[in-house]
Amino acid sequence: MSSTSEADAESILRTVTPSLDPKRHKGQAGKIAVIGGCREYTGAPYFAAISALKIGADLSHVFCTKDAAPVIKSYSPELIVHPVLEESYSISQLSEEDQRTVQDKVLGEVDKWMERFDCLVIGPGLGRDPFLLECVSKIMLLAKKSNVPFVVDGDGLFLVTNSIDLVNSYPLAVLTPNVNEYKRLVQKVLNCEVDEQNAEDQLRSLAKQIGGVTILRKGKSDLISNGETVKSVSIYGSPRRCGGQGDILSGSVAVFLSWAQQLRSGPESPSETPAILGCIAASGLLRKAASLAFTKHKRSTLTSDIIECLGKSLEDICPAS
């Protein structure tokens, strides 16, 4: 059994971040899709999707409900927004057969794009509507069929905790639970309470029990495990706990995981998996950006201020030229 060690996040950021090569075409630096955004939540999918672009992905899509789409589009013309998800209230008058037709249509809309994506982020601002979550569980099956990696966060974790088979033994799944989401996962999967005294061993057991998926447990230090190795990232971030920082993280993991996967085909393939590298890089960068934003804005630091600092924080670690 390997022991926990503090990851060298800066060095990993330098390793996984690709150079800006003029020979590369649009799309090669990453095509990310966020599955999330409903009547209540439009900020979370926006934060995840825009963070992916600000770090350096080429294209960032959002698949959300019809009500959320115009709102998310209005935040940014950079995002490609698909108003395809349906909640129960909009289909409750339909017969069972018509509801199935609606579900097939939703799945068709997502599936026609699936193979083009390097990574999905499933859950920021998804909500907990049962019809919508059933569609999303089928989207996860489609992603697995196409071997597309996915990061599960927010309400996606609510779905997965209640249907662990959706991610069990899928090596390209990354779960990014916050304190509440982690507690629910531990209770459900390990049948016990969170043990802070043995946090690393418990995280390793949890990841192993879910068949070697990668888990990034967010907190004062971020802990990352795939059931074998356990790494921590404790770089000083910010004392502000404004909502949305986890959404930046999930979009960032998707980009760095995609970049780390590209290294696999190169001559110097790192020993850690792309999922572990992606988590370490994202955690390190978010913490640097949060620290920079806090230096400028102090108590009024908001998630959008942290997003504005992603570029400078990455530039300080690996300059573009």
Ligand SMILES: NC(=O)C1=CN([C@@H]2O[C@H](COP(=O)(O)OP(=O)(O)OC[C@H]3O[C@@H](n4cnc5c(N)ncnc54)[C@H](OP(=O)(O)O)[C@@H]3O)[C@@H](O)[C@H]2O)[C@@H](O)CC1
């Ligand atoms: N600006 C935005 O748009 C942002 C949107 N965000 C989005 O918010 C969503 C929830 O994420 P979160 O982080 O609030 O979840 P978390 O800490 O487990 O819950 C806190 C407490 O609330 C409750 N609860 C939560 N959701 C519930 C529901 N649908 N229905 C009923 N209860 C619910 C929960 O109760 P419990 O389930 O534990 O009993 C717990 O006590 C998620 O989609 C996220 O992406 C955030 O990313 C922030 C920025």
Ligand SMILES: Nc1ncnc2c1ncn2[C@@H]1O[C@H](COP(=O)(O)OP(=O)(O)OP(=O)(O)O)[C@@H](O)[C@H]1O
């Ligand atoms: N106590 C803490 N001290 C320092 N950093 C923290 C602390 N808690 C969380 N973080 C950092 O903030 C990031 C987001 O974690 P958080 O627990 O706020 O996620 P979340 O609740 O899912 O956020 P969101 O509001 O986006 O849903 C993590 O990557 C972590 O690095």
Ligand SMILES: [Mg+2]
């Ligand atoms: Mg969250």
